[in-house]
Amino acid sequence: MLLVGLFRSTDPELWRDEVSSWSAATRDLDQLFGMLDNVDASNGTYYVILHFWAALFGDSVFALRLLSALAMAGAAAFTALIGQRLFNSRLAGLSAGLLLVTVPTVSRFAQEIRTYAVVTCAVAAACWLLLRALDRPGVLRWSGYALTMALAGACHLVSLSSLAGQLVLVLGHWWSRRREPGAAHVLWQFPLAVLATLAAVSPVAVLGDRQSARQLGWLPAPSVHDLVYLWHDLFYAPRVSYAFALLALPALLHPRFVRGAVQALLLAVLPALVVWQLSQGTTSYFIERYLLFTLPALAVLAGAGIAAVAALLSRRVPRRAAVAAALALVAVPLVVGAPRQQALRNTFSHGDRDFRGGAEVIAAGYRPGDGLVTAGGNQAWAMVEAGLTFYLPGSVRPTPMFVERDAVRNEDLYARPCPVAEPCLGDAPRTWLVTIGKSADPYEGLPGDQIQALQKAYVPTQTRQLPGLTVSLLVRKA
Known part of the structure; x- marks a missing residue:
């Protein structure tokens, strides 16, 4: 993911949103906080991070975009870890991480000076830490989960909708172990961690709500059609979205993988439903880049499908051959998405002003x-x-x-x-x-x-x- 993120990362010109990030981050902190009191508070945490990053590494195009490339590489790593833990399968994890790399949208925002790569990494890290906390609860594990979710929410408030999908993981874990001693502890530990997250993010939420009309007034309320076709927009290439759907199908049909596959699907779908419903009010938040953090869950689902294919093939051919054949399926979205990947590295792929x-x-x-x-x-x-x-x-x-x-x-x-x-x-x-x-x-x-x-x-x-x-x-x- 890091190699893909860095490949020709300086070729596209900065577009207006990236220019906004540079303008904000290169002010001194007093000037930056003065600006955030009036505008763009929902991105303020990212601007502060970028401010210190630019102070260390400079404000060249490469240096500023490097932060996003590293964050997206982290997102791919956590995606692999989620897949491995959710399905108890190294192949599912490896496939999930590699599949995330093939998504054109992921490449785009790994090369953009905006908060979305950092948010995607933080949400993926939070999901992995949540799974670890559910397996072996402890103060440090729950604290790590709350901190990463707070980082995601402070960088972009819409990412808090991922809590809806994470709730499914918690309830599924509790239900499967409800007869074990102490199983019900997660029913208060998770809400407590969420409350800590919301408390940490509340100042950003208050400012963001005050500024929402100016920041988001241009977004119309989404229709049912927008919701249905969101998955095309999320991938930036319909063929890649179809490839992911086909790869996910075996996991949803295989008895060993179906439970985890449904959980991964809900991790991706429920946040989109929450944001769509909230966007029916006075302010809309429904745009594909705001929901970029759902892509790791879809990669995990497709990665489980590859592991399910390997499990089916291993009944007829040696295990290593089955794994190799199944892993080769990662090339499908890579090949069908290659033209879009190339186009995203053109001079004006991010914007249209020279x-x-x-x-x-x-x-x-x-x-x-x-x-x-x-x-x-x-x-x-x-x-x-x-x-x-x-x-x-x-x-x-x-x-x-x-x-x-x-x-x-x-x-x-x-x-x-x-x-x-x-x-x-x-x-x-x-x-x-x-x-x-x-x-x-x-x-x-x-x-x-x-x-x-x-x-x-x-x-x-x-x-x-x-x-x-x-x-x-x-x-x-x-």
Whole structure:
């Protein structure tokens, strides 16, 4: 998983969400916490982790994405451990870990500067620690489970829906051992661990709820169709999802594996159902990347299917031959998903705006004293100014115009624009103008008062259209 995560990890350009992560994490802690009080608190724990990571390893594309690659490698390891423990089968565990590597979505978020890989790792670790605590309860094991679930929830609150699937593991364990002395202890130990998790996460939940309308207002309430076809979106490749379904089938039909297979299936399905139901209210949380943490459970289910195939084949052929033949089935999703894996490493696979190209155009023609105008206002979500800044050399820093307070001083991801444009125009002899999309009009999408101020003082001398961006150079009128 680590090798797949690192393969061509710097090829895709940063897209706006990754730029947001960089912008947040590279502030000092006081500035970061000031921002989180206003926006993006649900990702705040990840930003703090990334802040210290960047302080140690730098803020290059490779360094920032390395954290996600390592986290997803951890998720694959814990997936293998869950499969081994849930089915008492090394083959099921090995197959589960390898199958997770074949999923295009997993590769994508192993190469993205966002919280989802860390959350997936934390939820997988929590499931494994829960299984260990159920087998041999102890304060340290329950504490480890609560800590990893708290990490997952603090990094992304939606991951707490995984508690629904974990409850099935607890009830199944209790039911199978209900006649043993002390079996009922798990019925209070698990809720106590969950309460500790929720208490630790509650500050993030309070802030996140206050900010939810701004953060998630763009998501519509999901339909039944969205729920049914979520599994296609989760894999980023329908053929891979079909391959997983076929591989899982033998486990659901084999008497030795069926109990664990149903538990693994519910670990994946119940969180999605919970999030879908919660999303029928005023705020929707239903989008595939928010549920990425369910993929290890689906890999465990498919891995058990491979182990079930090996068990069936071993009745007719030697055990080693049966294992080798069954393990070869891992190649099925690997092969059918290969085109999607390749596409995810293209330059604009993460986004559709060429921040790097725009920065190169500006750097090539830059003169000290140049100004910069970027899409802001109702287009501030595109993170154009921050995206350009990331890719611009340190010596190239055009002065932002029409900005009353920059994003850092505004304690936000976005700058605060001047209420009236013309007094904020400044006296730059030249100004770089970067807008969203491709248009013959270099001012496309700018607020009207900014257009009027620029047209009054400047004239366009050159325009360059790039993927998702238009870069123009304006020169002050004589």
